[in-house]
Amino acid sequence: MSMMKKIRTGVPGFDVLTTGGLPAGRSTLVVGRSGTGKTVLGLQIAAHLCRTGTRTIVVGIEESKEDLIATGDTLGFNLSGLTTQGLLHVADMMRALDEPTIISGEYDVMGLVHRLEHLVAQTGAQAIVLDSATALFTPRPPQDLLRSHFFQLVHCFRRLGLTAIILAEAPSDYAQLTTLGVEDYVCDMVVIMRLNVDGERRRRTIEVAKYRRSGHYKGEFPCTITTRGLAIFPLDAPDRPESERIERYSSGVAGLDEMTNGGFLRNSIMLVRGPTGSGKTMLAGLFARAGALRSERVVYYGFEEPRPTLIRNFDQIGLGIGELVRGGDLKIQCRYPEATSLEDLLVDLRLGLEEFQPSLVVMDSISSIEHASSEKGFRQFMIGVASILRGHGRSALLTQTVLAGTAAEHTAPYLSTIADAIISLDYSPAGYELNRTMRVVKMRGSAHETHPYRLEFGAGGLKIERWSSDGYENAVRAEDRWKDARS
Amino acid sequence: MSGARPSGASTPRVELVLYVGADSSHTAAARRNCEERLARFDHRRVRFEVCDVSQHPDRAEDDGICFRPVLLKRRPLPRAYVVGDLSNSTALVDLLVSCGVEPLR
Numbered sequence: 001m002s003m004m005k006k007i008r009t010g011v012p013g014f015d016v017l018t019t020g021g022l023p024a025g026r027s028t029l030v031v032g033r034s035g036t037g038k039t040v041l042g043l044q045i046a047a048h049l050c051r052t053g054t055r056t057i058v059v060g061i062e063e064s065k066e067d068l069i070a071t072g073d074t075l076g077f078n079l080s081g082l083t084t085q086g087l088l089h090v091a092d093m094m095r096a097l098d099e100p101t102i103i104s105g106e107y108d109v110m111g112l113v114h115r116l117e118h119l120v121a122q123t124g125a126q127a128i129v130l131d132s133a134t135a136l137f138t139p140r141p142p143q144d145l146l147r148s149h150f151f152q153l154v155h156c157f158r159r160l161g162l163t164a165i166i167l168a169e170a171p172s173d174y175a176q177l178t179t180l181g182v183e184d185y186v187c188d189m190v191v192i193m194r195l196n197v198d199g200e201r202r203r204r205t206i207e208v209a210k211y212r213r214s215g216h217y218k219g220e221f222p223c224t225i226t227t228r229g230l231a232i233f234p235l236d237a238p239d240r241p242e243s244e245r246i247e248r249y250s251s252g253v254a255g256l257d258e259m260t261n262g263g264f265l266r267n268s269i270m271l272v273r274g275p276t277g278s279g280k281t282m283l284a285g286l287f288a289r290a291g292a293l294r295s296e297r298v299v300y301y302g303f304e305e306p307r308p309t310l311i312r313n314f315d316q317i318g319l320g321i322g323e324l325v326r327g328g329d330l331k332i333q334c335r336y337p338e339a340t341s342l343e344d345l346l347v348d349l350r351l352g353l354e355e356f357q358p359s360l361v362v363m364d365s366i367s368s369i370e371h372a373s374s375e376k377g378f379r380q381f382m383i384g385v386a387s388i389l390r391g392h393g394r395s396a397l398l399t400q401t402v403l404a405g406t407a408a409e410h411t412a413p414y415l416s417t418i419a420d421a422i423i424s425l426d427y428s429p430a431g432y433e434l435n436r437t438m439r440v441v442k443m444r445g446s447a448h449e450t451h452p453y454r455l456e457f458g459a460g461g462l463k464i465e466r467w468s469s470d471g472y473e474n475a476v477r478a479e480d481r482w483k484d485a486r487s
Numbered sequence: 488m489s490g491a492r493p494s495g496a497s498t499p500r501v502e503l504v505l506y507v508g509a510d511s512s513h514t515a516a517a518r519r520n521c522e523e524r525l526a527r528f529d530h531r532r533v534r535f536e537v538c539d540v541s542q543h544p545d546r547a548e549d550d551g552i553c554f555r556p557v558l559l560k561r562r563p564l565p566r567a568y569v570v571g572d573l574s575n576s577t578a579l580v581d582l583l584v585s586c587g588v589e590p591l592r
Contacts (some may be wrong), residue, residue, distance in 0.1 A: 093551060093553065096565070096566070098565045099565050099566045099567060099568065100565075100567050100568070101567075101568040101569075101570060102567070102569045102570065102572050102578050103569075103570050103571055103577060104569050104570070104571040104572075104574070104575075104576035104578045105513070105517075105520075105571035105572035105573055105574040105575070106513050106516075106569045106571055106572050106574070107513060107517070107554045107555060107556055107557070107570050107574065108511060108513065108554065108555060109553060109555075109571065110505055110508050110510075110511060110553055110554075110555050111508075111540045111547050111552040111553050111554050111555040111557060112542075112552075112553035112554070113542045113554075114508070114540045115540075115544050115548050115552070116548050117547065118544030119548075120547065136553060144490045196492060235542065241583075360517065403588060
């Protein structure tokens with residue numbers, strides 16, 4: 001790609017999607033239906049530009065200056081402070097509703113152009129946010145005139161060397177791009193914001209539809225608007241500093257360390273799959289405990305039971321989790337995925353991880369999230385989770401509930417891509433006994449046992465023992481005999 | 488109502504500003520169209536001025552002018568904007584009549 005200069009926006013994820021930010025000195029069109037977050041994005045970028053030394057003008061046509069500043073302040077952009085410091089200039093161009101505008105004959109948009117020239121000369125601005133082109137060109141002139149007006153405006157921005165963000169209303173999410181239908185031709189970048197209904201949930205997405213002379217991520221990416229503004233989740237991981245040395249740590253279970261040739265690898269994501277009652281939560285608890293006992297910071301996200309119940313259950317089997325929580329190295333957070341949107345949950349995770357800075361993360365179980373969302377929503381969530389985890393070189397253990405007898409079978413492709421290691425827990429009735437097994441299905445970057453290990457529950461958690469080939473065959477024969485006897 | 492029409496000094500004067508640009512092809516047409524139509528009115532009751540936005544961007548700012556030409560009725564309130572060169576239009580006449588200023592016979 002060419003030597004195009006870009007300006008970073010500071011909007012989480014946006015600079016990843018656009019491989020560096022906005023085209024400097026060029027115009028970017030942001031389109032979306034009403035309520036998709038165009039103004040939030042515009043104000044958030046404006047605030048970041050001001051903070052990083054690019055004076056910016058926000059032209060408000062849909063909302064008054066006071067309303068725009070209040071919106072920004074609510075989201076923590078501190079627009080009022082930036083205005084006081086002279087870095088931000090909000091130009092109130094809202095038309096009074098009681099002042100009619102009649103269109104009669106030919107005209108051009110040079111009135112605004114001269115005003116902007118004047119404003120730029122006064123303020124020294126290098127960037128501009130126009131909110132919005134749709135409101136500016138209302139009532140709407142004929143198509144050819146509209147095209148020439150829009151061109152005049154973009155040409156003016158270009159002449160003044162302004163990095164511009166032009167917001168425009170889209171009539172629908174997917175059909176015609178903009179209400180005016182002409183804006184995208186003259187802008188170097190086009191960003192589409194959407195608010196989709198996905199089952200019972202609303203899902204925000206953002207897409208870079210075009211970026212002249214630059215590569216960009218293709219397709220829709222999940223995003224959310226929180227009390228801190230817009231956050232986008234690029235579905236793949238930012239580069240993490242690769243460690244030359246392979247570092248291992250104990251899984252918290254001696255037998256599992258043996259199976260994995262000396263323990264789990266740092267900076268990897270473990271997926272533990274198994275049916276209900278197979279010991280996933282217990283394994284997760286042992287993993288968290290071992291980390292906290294090594295004085296690592298560990299965060300445990302429980303999606304299946306309330307926090308007191310989870311801690312009590314762990315303490316019942318003697319893990320002493322309550323004490324580790326009180327010690328401060330282990331943090332247990334329980335959430336109900338049904339009660340929040342997946343995007344908000346992602347933001348919650350991201351902020352939580354930023355604040356607590358754990359080296360180990362447990363999520364038990366991702367199936368609770370899977371059941372509370374659409375397939376597409378869950379896939380995007382998981383890819384977002386992986387991105388958050390990998391971006392900081394964290395190690396994680398995720399659990400997933402599957403049907404008995406299927407734990408070692410294939411996983412959804414996106415899940416097996418995310419997981420650096422897959423461990424399956426399973427059981428099968430063999431008459432009076434329940435045969436419990438554990439296998440390491442895959443482990444990237446490490447030798448590992450592929451044989452099944454025998455799992456027993458007992459005081460202190462899990463006991464894992466190597467199973468001889470004969471021993472395993474005997475156990476399977478016992479299962480078969482039991483099944484035959486019942487059929 | 489007596490049907491008495493307000494007249495003379497008792498009626499408010501209408502204030503019009505035509506925002507134009509020297510480099511615009513629409514300027515001459517807009518100016519000519521305004522002047523032709525205003526010729527039919529009592530000039531004491533209508534104050535008309537022409538303002539070049541490139542010379543007076545601050546005035547355009549104060550009056551919220553984005554396009555040109557724009558004919559702005561500043562007084563009486565509320566303001567009204569006629570955007571365009573006013574060709575083939577009764578907009579200006581309608582505006583004055585709505586303010587109680589009738590054409591001369």
